[in-house]
Amino acid sequence: MNIDTTDVIEVLGTISFAISGTFAAVQKRLDPFGVLIIAFVTSIGGGTVRDLLLGDTPVAWMRDVNYCLLILVTSILTLFFKHHIKKFKVTLFLFDSLGLGLFTLVGVQKGIVFGLEPGMCIALGTITGCFGGIIRDTLLNTIPLIFRKEIYATACIAGGALYFGLLYFGLAADIAKIAVIVFIVTLRILVVKYKLALPRFGY
Template identity: 65%
Template sequence: MELFDSLGYVITICGTISFAISGAFAAMQKRLDAFGVLIVAFVTAVGGGTLRDLIVGDTPVFWLKGANYSLLIILTALFSMFFWKKLKSLKITLFLFDSLGLGFFTIVGLQKGLSFDLSPGICIALGTITGCFGGITRDILLNNIPLIFRKEIYATACIVGGLCFFLLSYLGMNIALVEIISVIVVFVIRIISVKYNFTLPRFY
């Protein structure tokens, strides 16, 4: 149980860092000032988790229960601003960290649903909300069409990752390994779908 709790915390931290970086780089693409970059990074990192906690009635929401998450997001955003020139492409970096954050936060949302003894379907929905809503808010603030509403496979990756989580869990696999594999599944689906231009069918 201790390993389960510690791994869940590590996944939450990794997701927070990944989405904070993706938010910061998205804001820098739009040439926002330092304050704007901090705000977008913060909203991207906590948006999904905030909505999730409000839905299940877990208040105050997770980032209000201590200063750790806020400080982590601020430091990550500052790091992104100071060292962005070391990276070859803002667009590639944004994509990679957004995909990583999507995987990490999908599992965080699933675990929150499980802690409230919710059904697998609801847990997967919470995981999808946790993974997607921060990016939706980021894109709206930056006047972009949110990724989830484009032709790219986005929320579907969360759903498949969630199904993988429950399938492997029912097969009796170690929970830590289940979490890691599920994160990788979400990440790989995003990478492959963009690389090979896989999309969901359209009926118009």
């Protein structure tokens, strides 16, 4: 049985962002319904914006109810085990970074399927990776990470460019996918650990 690596990556990304959204909502002390809403928008927000831009409607999660069930189950299990996790901020950061890497690649792949140029594919990857978090943070009344000094969207752009670079030099697609995910997650960890940031403008 052949397994589509893109499907696997999308499932893992959905789980990662569902966990990320759940932890973010728990930190804001939302009720269970509010937690589920935040988990859903974090997981499907970027993909929804991407599919609407491509005219690929109904959007992916409306065509496959399994993604909704996956988010629901993941969020409930996360709530169940949250008392066993001491460092909420670290857990939120790690799953958010993992989701960012996974969904960036999903967006890039979607652009390739639609026959778009590499630049547009990278843009779609950035949208897919970032917009769920933007919607999550906006609903939680937090300044989205993409608008802060942390390197966030830049990691998606760099990861997307790396993917096309690896393909250009003949690396197998599946290996390139893994390399890009590892690159984005590692970059995010290094950025936070060493407090790296892009320069800010203004007074």
